[in-house]
Amino acid sequence: MQPRISRRTLLGTGAATFGAGAAGLLRPRPAHAQTAVSLQLSWLHSAQFAGSYIALDRGWWFERGLEVSLLPGGPNAPVEPPVVAGSALVGISAADYTAAAVEQGAPFRILGVAMQKNPFVIASLPANPVNEPADLVGKRIGMALANTPVLQALCALNGVDIDGIEVVPTQYSAQPLLAGEVDCLLCWETDLPVAMAMQGVESLTMLMADFGYSVHSQTYIATDDSLANRRDALVALMAGEVRGWAAYREDTDAAAELTLAMHPDAGLDLETQKLQAARQVPLMFSDLTDANGFGWWTDDTVAANIETLGLLGRTVTPDLWDRSILEEVHGA
Amino acid sequence: MTGAVSGRVDIRSGTGRIATGPVPGVLLILAAWEAGGRLLTEAFVLAAPSEVAAYLVQEWALMLRALGATLGNAAAGFAIGNLAAVALAGIALIWPRAERVVTGLALFVFCLPLVATGPILRVFFGPGAGPQIALAALAVYYTTLIPLLVGLRAAPDSWFDLVHSYGRGRLAALVHVRAMAALPYLFAGLQIAAPAAFLGAMVGEFTGAERGMGVLTIRAIRALDVEMTWALATVATAVSILAYLAIGSLARRILLEAPPVILAAPPAAGGHRSAAWVDGMLVLAVALGLWAGAIRVFDLNPFFAKGPGDVFTALVLAPDAADTRAAIGEALAETAVFLLPGYLAGLVAGAGLAVLLVLVPAVAGIAMPLAIALRSVPIVTTAPLVVLLLGRGATGTITLVAVMVFFPTFVACLQGLRQAPGQIMAVLDSYAAGPLTRLVRVRIPAMLPAFFASARMAVPASILAVTVVEWLATGSGIGSLMALSASLSDYDMLWSAVVLVAALSALGYGAVGWAERRVLARYAPEQIA
Numbered sequence: 001m002q003p004r005i006s007r008r009t010l011l012g013t014g015a016a017t018f019g020a021g022a023a024g025l026l027r028p029r030p031a032h033a034q035t036a037v038s039l040q041l042s043w044l045h046s047a048q049f050a051g052s053y054i055a056l057d058r059g060w061w062f063e064r065g066l067e068v069s070l071l072p073g074g075p076n077a078p079v080e081p082p083v084v085a086g087s088a089l090v091g092i093s094a095a096d097y098t099a100a101a102v103e104q105g106a107p108f109r110i111l112g113v114a115m116q117k118n119p120f121v122i123a124s125l126p127a128n129p130v131n132e133p134a135d136l137v138g139k140r141i142g143m144a145l146a147n148t149p150v151l152q153a154l155c156a157l158n159g160v161d162i163d164g165i166e167v168v169p170t171q172y173s174a175q176p177l178l179a180g181e182v183d184c185l186l187c188w189e190t191d192l193p194v195a196m197a198m199q200g201v202e203s204l205t206m207l208m209a210d211f212g213y214s215v216h217s218q219t220y221i222a223t224d225d226s227l228a229n230r231r232d233a234l235v236a237l238m239a240g241e242v243r244g245w246a247a248y249r250e251d252t253d254a255a256a257e258l259t260l261a262m263h264p265d266a267g268l269d270l271e272t273q274k275l276q277a278a279r280q281v282p283l284m285f286s287d288l289t290d291a292n293g294f295g296w297w298t299d300d301t302v303a304a305n306i307e308t309l310g311l312l313g314r315t316v317t318p319d320l321w322d323r324s325i326l327e328e329v330h331g332a
Numbered sequence: 333m334t335g336a337v338s339g340r341v342d343i344r345s346g347t348g349r350i351a352t353g354p355v356p357g358v359l360l361i362l363a364a365w366e367a368g369g370r371l372l373t374e375a376f377v378l379a380a381p382s383e384v385a386a387y388l389v390q391e392w393a394l395m396l397r398a399l400g401a402t403l404g405n406a407a408a409g410f411a412i413g414n415l416a417a418v419a420l421a422g423i424a425l426i427w428p429r430a431e432r433v434v435t436g437l438a439l440f441v442f443c444l445p446l447v448a449t450g451p452i453l454r455v456f457f458g459p460g461a462g463p464q465i466a467l468a469a470l471a472v473y474y475t476t477l478i479p480l481l482v483g484l485r486a487a488p489d490s491w492f493d494l495v496h497s498y499g500r501g502r503l504a505a506l507v508h509v510r511a512m513a514a515l516p517y518l519f520a521g522l523q524i525a526a527p528a529a530f531l532g533a534m535v536g537e538f539t540g541a542e543r544g545m546g547v548l549t550i551r552a553i554r555a556l557d558v559e560m561t562w563a564l565a566t567v568a569t570a571v572s573i574l575a576y577l578a579i580g581s582l583a584r585r586i587l588l589e590a591p592p593v594i595l596a597a598p599p600a601a602g603g604h605r606s607a608a609w610v611d612g613m614l615v616l617a618v619a620l621g622l623w624a625g626a627i628r629v630f631d632l633n634p635f636f637a638k639g640p641g642d643v644f645t646a647l648v649l650a651p652d653a654a655d656t657r658a659a660i661g662e663a664l665a666e667t668a669v670f671l672l673p674g675y676l677a678g679l680v681a682g683a684g685l686a687v688l689l690v691l692v693p694a695v696a697g698i699a700m701p702l703a704i705a706l707r708s709v710p711i712v713t714t715a716p717l718v719v720l721l722l723g724r725g726a727t728g729t730i731t732l733v734a735v736m737v738f739f740p741t742f743v744a745c746l747q748g749l750r751q752a753p754g755q756i757m758a759v760l761d762s763y764a765a766g767p768l769t770r771l772v773r774v775r776i777p778a779m780l781p782a783f784f785a786s787a788r789m790a791v792p793a794s795i796l797a798v799t800v801v802e803w804l805a806t807g808s809g810i811g812s813l814m815a816l817s818a819s820l821s822d823y824d825m826l827w828s829a830v831v832l833v834a835a836l837s838a839l840g841y842g843a844v845g846w847a848e849r850r851v852l853a854r855y856a857p858e859q860i861a
Contacts, residue, residue: 038459041540044547071459075550075804076450076538078818081636085455101821106635144807146816171716171805174556175376179720195556199376265397265543267551267560 040088050255055244112295114218117209133158142170142182153311157212214304252277357698406533409468417476436615443837464536471532472525483517519583526575572708646824667809678737686745707739736797748782784848
């Protein structure tokens with residue numbers, strides 16, 4: 001799998017990645033046999049997962065004996081079943097979805113946290129801005145009804161009366177905001193606001209994580225069984241992720257270009273991907289990760305997560321998070 | 333399907349002649365679309381044909397690769413699904429006692445909502461095109477099976493007598509009589525299947541695919557890329573229309589005989605009621621057995637694969653069973669408000685337009701292209717846009733359900749109207765009977781078997797439509813509940829909802845079948861026996 005993707009990349013990107021791609025092709029096979037594993041992504045291919053593409057493209061998994069397949073997600077592709085069934089070693093989930101799955105009996109642990117800050121924002125237009133939760137009162141917010149608990153949690157955390165907000169059930173699109181059907185949207189920092197920007201519409205975003213909404217996102221999950229029996233593969237996989245995301249942070253434009261080169265059929269737009277890749281950085285890297293390494297968490301951040309998850313109706317304990325793999329990767 | 337597409341009406345049966353070709357109609361539709369697109373530029377919902385064309389010129393390579401992927405999967409699913417339908421019809425024919433069990437089981441499988449089957453097919457097949465092909469096959473086999481079964485019986489007793497008088501058996505009757513009689517119905521089924529297969533393949537890509545029209549659709553809608561969205565819808569529609577036309581043209585080459593007079597004695601009264609109940613119970617038992625057995629045989633993980641026992645527990649025994657039932661009941665009630673009006677409107681519009689077309693052939697020039705286009709536009713591309721255009725209230729959802737029901741009904745009814753026996757039409761000719769008399773006395777009775785077959789098929793189709801719209805666009809009702817349950821790993825809720833939806837579909841189907849038997853006992857008794 002790995003050499004083939006490198007070859008495709010080589011054809012697609014030309015001179016810029018020629019060295020890296022060729023290195024992937026020509027590198028002698030490691031003495032030990034390659035282990036094939038899959039990483040189940042949470043959405044379609046995009047810069048959202050560009051750190052993984054870098055790890056794959058530069059052979060950082062290959063040299064540790066892993067042959068990694070990156071499985072795309074989609075609107076009808078929940079991450080949990082393939083991880084439970086073992087067809088994916090690791091899945092990209094989020095603390096709230098993982099907590100829900102664990103409540104239903106899934107034996108999951110969180111191995112790493114790619115998005116330290118939850119990407120949920122309230123997006124609004126400058127003429128009628130939402131800068132802080134109190135501004136929501138008297139506004140019409142467009143969102144999926146399924147996300148009502150998220151809004152409830154934000155209101156509870158900030159002492160805002162949710163009855164003062166008019167919830168308009170909308171599909172996941174910026175169109176209702178632009179058409180004036182709503183005053184603001186509940187969406188991700190990295191998708192609908194980027195789409196609006198690419199259409200030439202300036203929007204404001206209020207990051208919910210800045211107002212107490214602490215839910216780890218883009219978390220790496222694996223089963224207890226894998227943690228017990230496939231530790232080497234997990235460590236190798238996470239080590240590649242850590243290296244890949246470090247390279248991503250150094251040059252998000254190059255990461256966006258690689259995303260397009262590796263997925264020419266995904267219909268991606270380079271400028272959109274560059275903007276998305278750049279906007280993702282503040283969510284993924286913080287003083288905490290600078291001090292301890294990519295994917296890290298502390299007892300404090302876990303405690304904050306448990307509190308917010310409680311407001312979302314999820315009861316979890318700190319042992320949902322297992323830092324042992326990350327500690328091995330970072331040599332802590 | 334004689335002349336259905338070219339805007340001509342069957343000349344042999346003497347009702348009409350070509351009035352106008354489809355060209356003015358297509359031009360009119362394009363002009364209205366262009367005007368709409370220009371008016372709504374600022375609303376981010378509609379792209380004009382000129383903008384779509386510009387996009388396609390620029391991105392033709394990407395679109396071609398996506399089309400290649402989706403079309404390949406759709407074609408594979410189309411072939412597998414239709415072969416399965418022919419095989420199932422064969423079983424029902426060889427072993428008539430099994431027919432109701434076969435169709436009952438086929439119905440159950442057809443009623444399983446995409447939202448629920450997609451992720452399970454993905455785990456089952458792993459990465460690759462498995463779920464896309466499987467969902468395309470699942471989308472077509474039933475709409476071929478039902479007309480085929482009708483067609484296999486649509487032959488006069490005298491023909492069978494003739495076969496018997498030559499001392500030949502059931503095989504000869506099958507080859508010489510039944511297969512020939514079934515061909516028009518088979519072709520009608522295949523025409524309906526073409527857009528359905530494409531839609532199935534696109535929805536399959538929602539379970540995680542590297543490329544394809546479905547992948548691009550999600551991307552376009554998220555990115556507010558209206559030109560791309562409508563370009564995708566246009567290409568998908570064009571491909572479906574071409575498939576429809578190709579099958580229609582094939583049918584015209586093969587089907588040269590005028591339909592025969594079918595005179596059959598009414599079935600003997602009584603004796604069938606108890607058999608229906610027995611068959612119903614048998615279907616239920618076999619379905620439960622297959623369900624539990626499949627989970628065991630394929631070793632599906634109990635976290636997401638719930639068996640009959642799990643669902644019974646979730647709905648009846650569990651401490652929160654009442655909450656589960658209430659949640660599903662509430663969602664179903666929400667859905668019913670959209671479903672029933674949409675279903676009825678689609679049936680009336682489909683049958684009505686077919687009748688209108690026979691009475692006023694000039695309408696065909698504009699009605700046919702619009703009708704085919706409406707149904708061929710993949711609902712997953714347009715549902716979000718239609719809901720944006722018509723609002724999140726009832727209108728948008730009802731319209732989409734009606735559109736999904738309308739086209740199969742229309743195709744089947746048109747084909748049924750053309751099944752009016754040539755000899756009887758000749759008799760009316762000799763009495764100089766007007767078109768209305770022909771319609772009421774001959775054509776509508778001839779249409780009834782096809783109409784009821786499509787009304788039955790439309791039950792699962794309308795449920796598919798309403799759940800897809802709720803899932804992708806409105807976020808209400810049972811479609812949304814199922815999607816939410818899957819994302820929150822509440823598989824007990826998901827499977828319970830699936831079972832109830834399938835059971836209600838089967839009940840709705842049964843109700844239509846009851847009405848059908850009462851009507852056909854009088855007008856087409858050969859279908860009842």
